[in-house]
Amino acid sequence: MINFYFNHDPALLPEYSDACHPVQLFNTHPHNKEKHSRASGTLLKRVRDLGVEIDANAIDLITIASAVTAAETFERRSVAADAWSRVMHLHIPVSDHYLWNKLSNRLSSILNFLTGDQWQFTFTKTTFQMPAPIISKKSKARLDSLKGLNSVCLFSGGLDSAVGAIDILNSPSDYKPLLLSHAYRGDGVKQKSIKKLLKSHYGELSYSISPSLMSKLKGKTDVTMRGRSFNFLAMAVLGISALRNANKDSSISTIIVPENGYISINPPLTRRRIGSHSTRTTHPYFLNRLEELLKDAGLNIQFINPYQFKTKGEMLAECLDQDAIAKAVPLSVSCSHWHRKHMQCGHCVPCLIRRASVHHAGFIADAPYVSQNLKLIHKEKDIRDDLHAVQTAIIRLDKSKDYKGWVRQSGSLPDDQVTRNKLESTIQRGLKEVETFLKANNV
Template sequence: MTQLVFHHNHQLLPSASEGVLPVQLYGLSGQIRGDISVIGNPVIEKVKRLGVRISSQTMDFLTIALAVTAADTFVRRSDAEDGWTRIFKMQLPLYEPARWLPLKKELERALHFLSGDMWDFEFQSGGYPPPDPYHKRDRFKLVSLRGIDSVCLFSGGLDSAIGVIDLLKEGRSPLLVSHAYKGDKTHQDQIASALNGQYSRFEVNADPHLYTGETDITMRTRSLNFLAFAAVGASAVKTVSQQNEIDLFVPENGFISLNAPLTPRRIGTLSTRTTHPHFIESIQRIFEAAEIPCRIVNRYQFKTKGQMVTECQNKLLLAKIVDNTVSCSHWKRWNQQCGVCVPCIIRRAALYAGGISENTEYSFNFLADVLKETDRRDDLLAMRIAVTQKTTRNAGAWIADSGPLPVSVFEDFKAVFLNGLDEVETFLKAERVL
């Protein structure tokens, strides 16, 4: 078990020791001590630039999400007893802890589903308050919120690009919320510069730093942080627009959202659940109970990625920006999309299905080339196995391995999963690897 102790005042943090990790929130002053890790230093400045005070419950959700990101990043899975499942004891001050105490178990269950780890929160008083916003008279550049009516996650991926294109084509005016990591930001900026319509942008970087320098890279909880940044943006949009509830759009194709394990051995470690319907539903319940007025919407829950491409409401624009979008799960390691991981294969199959040509330079431009690479071909082999089994395996049991799904739309989930496999099959045959 690892106990993580959080506070924004580093002087109130204990010394690091075996099993105890002190983490400073929203600041860097503790780094001088040499045993304090930090997260969220750039965040408060970004929140202030929204120009309005966000709600206290939204601020606390942001604090929770940053603490979760710190735990997920700072504690390596390789150090866990089974090499994967970590046990976290989280001592975390909140601005309104009483609001969150009844939600503790719900939050812990949602995080266990998301990351596969065991979570135990101890909420305390004394948390960071919603910061006083900057104003125009302060001569700071503020995020423009006038006329903005919604929030949309904007990662720089193909799905998020299509999601924003469609919203703008329909006359919506979204606040685009992004993780502003160095490599991601370049792609996000290139896509945003080509968009047509009214939108604004809110870019935030959690900026985690472990005092020993060694971090975990699986980042199964990254979507919680993304949703927290979006909730912060939505709180500001609500104040300016005077709406009762803000649409928080999560553009993700249904096949990837389900992320059913392609083979039995991929249950668990190789199957992420970042936007799985069960997780999103859990966060929506937490939002409602905590009175965070966001309605999480994935309009593509029952669409494959290929259908998203085919039905994009401005395909000319999509074709123009497609080379700036990133889908690869490994691209940050080599600063290049690999072309052969599961997200890359699904991306390429989708563009093939939608008739969009790309000039992306992949590490493996031809799938057949990776078959000779024993350390790189696992995803392609798993895809081939899944495609060949789609007519013999029980599709309902297959997708149920990804997590609980609502009975009322279970057939729709089965359909999008099988349609997604059909798209991949067509592409693999075109690439002559099936």
């Protein structure tokens, strides 16, 4: 087990050892990269730039999420006993340590499901005092931009989030969203390009909390990022706090999570992919349990995925502004390997589903791919695994028709049978889209 100790004040951090990793939070003090790693270096300024007070429990949540992101980045899966499931104990200072220690076992269980790791938490009373909002012309303009908004919508620069933003801003619904973006290196350009296609008023909040290792450990990081959606959702909760205070309306609570139903459930394509290859970033079990925990933490929010029962192809085909989404397709990113080469690979599972959805919707223009011709992938040992796994699942399910059993392998589902039937049908249609695409390309 590795113990991670977090604090905004580096003087309160222990020395580094094989079992103890000190991490400085925020940028309230100078950072000594020789002695400590760091998380959330610029996040605090982004929050202060909003020009509005943020509730302490929302700051506690993003502090916890920042710590989780740092820990899962710094501790490589390759060092785990099974080369996958890490055991990590996080010591985190928060405003209400009594509350979070009471919730710690539930938080651990939720993150265990999300990341496949084993999490432990100890919360202590923080000495950190949240600095007041920055008062300037720029922050006043930012505060004014929050007024009249009543929801937060995740906006990643991916195809699903593009559909979500376009639909919300073109529908007669009452949602007036703050588009929340987490920009890894290179993502910001994609997000800005897609936002130029949006025609109605919306708010914006983009942040980055990319953690950095101390000098002696440079380069030894993990890239699986299974907990990234916890981070994203925690920042969305902070956005809700900002909207409530800016609008003096405590009823604001909706966080929209636009994700196609197939990827949301993401059933494992083969037996050996259970856990390791099947991400659960927006699985309904994860979202429901997190929503319940946040309610008990006094945060009272509601996660909504309008596309839980739609495939990615159906999302594209039914988007309310077909001209805008057609232009967004080549600008968006879906690839799980995007950050390695800044070009979508074309052969990972998200790329295959993306390409099948574009084919289903009948769009001609798509983004360029490293592996454009899928027929050549079969000969490439290092990159053919996902394609083979998809084809194996198609063949197996064509024979067994056991979609119900397959869907359950990704995690617990809602008790309501009607909902379960809808999820099963969505998964079946989603895999059929991929099968149709592969057949059309003689793969």
